[in-house]
Amino acid sequence: MTPWILQALNGISMGALLFLLAAGFTLTFGLGRVVNLAHGAFYLLGGYLGLTVLRGTGSFWLALVAAGAGIVAVSWACDRFLIRRTRENVLGQVLLTVGIAYVLADVCLAFWGGSPLRVPPPEFARGPIDLPGGIVYPRYRFLLILFGALVAGVLWLLYSRTQLGALVRAGVDDREMVDALGINVDRLFALVFGLAAFLAGLSGVAGGAFLTLYPGADWDILAYALVVVIVGGLGSLGGAMIGSLIVGLVDAYGRWLLPEFSYFMVFGPMALLLLVRPTGLFGREA
Amino acid sequence: MVSLATLAIAIPALAAPWLLGTFWISLVTQMLILGLLALSVDLLTGHTGILPMGHAGFFAVAAYTTAILEVRHVQGFWVSAGGGVLVAVLLAVVFGLSVRTSGVYFILLTLALGHIVWGVAMRWTTFTGGENGVSNVPPPAVAAVRFADLSVYYYLVLVVVAACGLGYRRLVRSPFGLALRGIRESESRMRGLGYNVFAHKYAAFVISGGLAGVAGVLYAYWNRFVSPAAATFHASAEAVLMGILGGTGTILGPFIGAAIILGIRNWVSGYVVWWTSVMGLVFIATVLWAPHGLLGLVRELRRPAAPGSPPP
Numbered sequence: 001m002t003p004w005i006l007q008a009l010n011g012i013s014m015g016a017l018l019f020l021l022a023a024g025f026t027l028t029f030g031l032g033r034v035v036n037l038a039h040g041a042f043y044l045l046g047g048y049l050g051l052t053v054l055r056g057t058g059s060f061w062l063a064l065v066a067a068g069a070g071i072v073a074v075s076w077a078c079d080r081f082l083i084r085r086t087r088e089n090v091l092g093q094v095l096l097t098v099g100i101a102y103v104l105a106d107v108c109l110a111f112w113g114g115s116p117l118r119v120p121p122p123e124f125a126r127g128p129i130d131l132p133g134g135i136v137y138p139r140y141r142f143l144l145i146l147f148g149a150l151v152a153g154v155l156w157l158l159y160s161r162t163q164l165g166a167l168v169r170a171g172v173d174d175r176e177m178v179d180a181l182g183i184n185v186d187r188l189f190a191l192v193f194g195l196a197a198f199l200a201g202l203s204g205v206a207g208g209a210f211l212t213l214y215p216g217a218d219w220d221i222l223a224y225a226l227v228v229v230i231v232g233g234l235g236s237l238g239g240a241m242i243g244s245l246i247v248g249l250v251d252a253y254g255r256w257l258l259p260e261f262s263y264f265m266v267f268g269p270m271a272l273l274l275l276v277r278p279t280g281l282f283g284r285e286a
Numbered sequence: 287m288v289s290l291a292t293l294a295i296a297i298p299a300l301a302a303p304w305l306l307g308t309f310w311i312s313l314v315t316q317m318l319i320l321g322l323l324a325l326s327v328d329l330l331t332g333h334t335g336i337l338p339m340g341h342a343g344f345f346a347v348a349a350y351t352t353a354i355l356e357v358r359h360v361q362g363f364w365v366s367a368g369g370g371v372l373v374a375v376l377l378a379v380v381f382g383l384s385v386r387t388s389g390v391y392f393i394l395l396t397l398a399l400g401h402i403v404w405g406v407a408m409r410w411t412t413f414t415g416g417e418n419g420v421s422n423v424p425p426p427a428v429a430a431v432r433f434a435d436l437s438v439y440y441y442l443v444l445v446v447v448a449a450c451g452l453g454y455r456r457l458v459r460s461p462f463g464l465a466l467r468g469i470r471e472s473e474s475r476m477r478g479l480g481y482n483v484f485a486h487k488y489a490a491f492v493i494s495g496g497l498a499g500v501a502g503v504l505y506a507y508w509n510r511f512v513s514p515a516a517a518t519f520h521a522s523a524e525a526v527l528m529g530i531l532g533g534t535g536t537i538l539g540p541f542i543g544a545a546i547i548l549g550i551r552n553w554v555s556g557y558v559v560w561w562t563s564v565m566g567l568v569f570i571a572t573v574l575w576a577p578h579g580l581l582g583l584v585r586e587l588r589r590p591a592a593p594g595s596p597p598p
Contacts (some may be wrong), residue, residue, distance in 0.1 A: 035390055084575060091337050092573040094393060095530065098523050099569025106563040219519055223401050230394050252351025260412065267398050273382075274395050278387040 184185020340400020374499020
């Protein structure tokens with residue numbers, strides 16, 4: 001029984017991390033029709049930035065905020081000078097953001113080197129935690145689950161209970177209509193894009209504590225995040241929540257039960273789902 | 287019948303081993319192989335208007351099949367090469383169902399499907415060797431000829447690529463190719479005209495996958511070693527970029543693009559450590575300033591500037 005629960009916790013904590021990344025990605029696409037394949041690079045760069053801040057100041061919280069803020073700046077620059085010029089051209093956007101990702105990853109390599117670096121978690125999050133049922137689990141990953149749930153809760157409240165959230169939902173549904181109603185959709189999109197970037201940078205620090213930061217981590221995590229948004233449906237926050245849980249759990253159990261086919265376990269059902277429901281669980285027509 | 291342009295390409299191509307040293311011949315061979323992969327992708331991006339981001343999967347699957355058949359089962363050229371292409375086609379038959387999706391979903395789905403191939407190559411260590419891959423692929427022996435020497439293998443690659451190129455040319459100039467370009471312009475209009483859009487896209491996808499498989503077979507014999515590196519997202523993305531860089535919708539474009547990318551990788555990397563950034567900047571610059579590639583730029587320059595004049 002215990003290993004099943006342990007793997008479930010592994011899966012949920014991974015899902016929490018994936019949610020942080022996927023939520024931003026899915027809303028960025030839902031509202032702005034922007035496919036940002038540099039999102040993984042944002043994660044990695046954010047993690048490295050946070051690590052440097054952590055080494056300099058000793059504060060994990062400051063590292064989280066700095067990572068988020070740093071990536072917001074980087075993503076703003078990318079959008080303002082580059083991504084904005086590929087309006088409606090999905091092919092161009094995909095290649096452009098891949099190019100950005102290559103450059104950012106190279107910058108990371110230049111500044112932080114090629115060895116895997118681990119972000120040391122804060123004092124209170126180190127060591128094991130005793131859970132009911134005699135289960136001993138890494139404290140950090142457990143807290144990550146709580147953190148992920150907290151962020152999910154806050155985002156959900158903003159999304160479904162505030163006027164701002166209503167505007168975003170309306171924009172995801174029908175951008176032109178919202179625009180015609182006099183709402184500045186560009187500013188709305190900038191907000192969402194900024195939030196996505198903040199979460200990406202933040203998740204780099206969070207992930208760096210147990211997955212470590214290394215060249216290639218950007219694409220590794222992006223692959224999983226993409227499965228989450230594909231399964232959940234592009235543009236759907238609820239889809240991102242459910243998708244990240246599903247992907248996290250399938251990945252954990254897959255690695256444990258069938259390690260040689262763990263990748264296939266995650267991506268295979270996703271492909272099947274898409275054949276049946278081309279827009280994912282909660283998505284809508286592109 | 288034979289145009290000046292064809293001669294301009296054919297003569298240097300045939301004389302290359304005498305003109306260039308081993309390093310350059312190896313590079314040119316690689317350019318032909320990757321150019322063929324890029325060509326297969328361009329059938330979909332340039333002619334059908336869909337963007338597959340996982341074609342390295344077909345490339346790798348064929349390469350692995352050929353390598354494994356040669357190394358572990360000592361099957362010889364025809365079985366190994368034929369097996370490689372066959373497996374790639376079968377995979378394309380399965381993955382081709384992805385054309386049911388469109389737009390961004392298709393891009394992300396093919397990306398993930400390509401990633402599956404990479405993941406299986408990495409993790410199914412008992413079969414694929416994992417990161418160690420399959421090594422010591424013997425040089426191909428076609429009939430009585432052993433293509434042991436790289437310069438000689440170059441000719442085999444040249445012949446195969448030329449044959450594929452001519453076949454491709456036939457295909458894109460046929461009514462089928464015309465239908466694909468119609469689909470690229472407007473799927474709904476084609477549907478309204480009575481075309482089975484799904485069947486066309488699916489057929490194009492399978493053909494494209496098979497062609498990528500041919501490139502994979504050639505790669506296995508050239509590299510003598512197949513590893514998961516052949517199936518990475520980078521490989522797929524580069525295949526797409528090569529076509530766009532050189533000129534979408536053309537036949538030479540993908541090869542020109544391949545030459546440029548390989549040039550950057552092999553030449554620039556000799557000078558600067560940050561050549562990945564250079565690659566990224568090339569992506570960015572292409573998208574912003576040369577969205578139809580170099581041949582597209584050439585086309586633009588040749589076109590008279592006066593408005594209302596007919597396109598060349």
